[in-house]
Amino acid sequence: GAGVSQSPSNKVTEKGKDVELRCDPISGHTALYWYRQRLGQGLEFLIYFQGNSAPDKSGLPSDRFSAERTGESVSTLTIQRTQQEDSAVYLCASTFKAGGELFFGEGSRLTVL
Amino acid sequence: AQSVTQLGSHVSVSEGALVLLRCNYSSSVPPYLFWYVQYPNQGLQLLLKYTSAATLVKGINGFEAEFKKSETSFHLTKPSAHMSDAAEYFCAVSEGSGTYKYIFGTGTRLKVLA
Numbered sequence: 001g002a003g004v005s006q007s008p009s010n011k012v013t014e015k016g017k018d019v020e021l022r023c024d025p026i027s028g029h030t031a032l033y034w035y036r037q038r039l040g041q042g043l044e045f046l047i048y049f050q051g052n053s054a055p056d057k058s059g060l061p062s063d064r065f066s067a068e069r070t071g072e073s074v075s076t077l078t079i080q081r082t083q084q085e086d087s088a089v090y091l092c093a094s095t096f097k098a099g100g101e102l103f104f105g106e107g108s109r110l111t112v113l
Numbered sequence: 114a115q116s117v118t119q120l121g122s123h124v125s126v127s128e129g130a131l132v133l134l135r136c137n138y139s140s141s142v143p144p145y146l147f148w149y150v151q152y153p154n155q156g157l158q159l160l161l162k163y164t165s166a167a168t169l170v171k172g173i174n175g176f177e178a179e180f181k182k183s184e185t186s187f188h189l190t191k192p193s194a195h196m197s198d199a200a201e202y203f204c205a206v207s208e209g210s211g212t213y214k215y216i217f218g219t220g221t222r223l224k225v226l227a
Binding site: 031045091093095099101102104105 | 164
């Protein structure tokens with residue numbers, strides 16, 4: 001597709017359940033990012049992938065959060081044993097060069113009941 | 114370490130008035146600086162960016178920003194606000210072309226009054 005695609009757009013889950021969020025970046029973009037945006041707050045960096053380098057996981061808030069990316073394609077962000085404080089919009093972005101423009105998806109809104 | 118501070122989480126201006134959204138940064142190397150806009154229920158889109166060329170950068174929708182190294186600032190301005198400018202605005206910094214890490218500010222929500 002022409003842009004960054006994220007799914008699902010909305011997810012409602014019960015506390016304690018696992019969720020998977022998917023991001024399909026723009027073709028050819030070597031770098032992929034996950035950010036979390038809580039209601040009324042800014043973007044919180046979670047993780048980024050760059051080519052075949054080891055991902056920068058420094059923003060993951062706990063070991064319940066993990067992410068994978070196969071090559072330069074789709075990425076999945078997994079949250080295990082969800083908590084209410086995980087409720088947020090999870091934004092994915094990609095870029096083709098360091099320091100270049102980030103292209104964002106429309107986000108996955110997660111609500112944990 | 115890089116950081117970004119946006120002063121004012123909410124700013125209100127009258128339609129036709131000057132828009133000024135403030136951003137200060139901290140970086141150990143010459144930075145790249147960005148302003149993004151987020152409309153309701155949408156992702157972020159780039160307004161403009163500074164990458165060490167001209168210090169006055171013009172972007173889309175009539176916005177511009179000036180890089181001031183001495184003040185470590187990159188404030189966003191628009192001479193005349195339109196109702197359609199109501200959105201959330203984010204300033205971001207990266208440490209130039211050698212890094213893939215971007216740090217975002219906490220955002221400023223702009224309200225335009227009729």
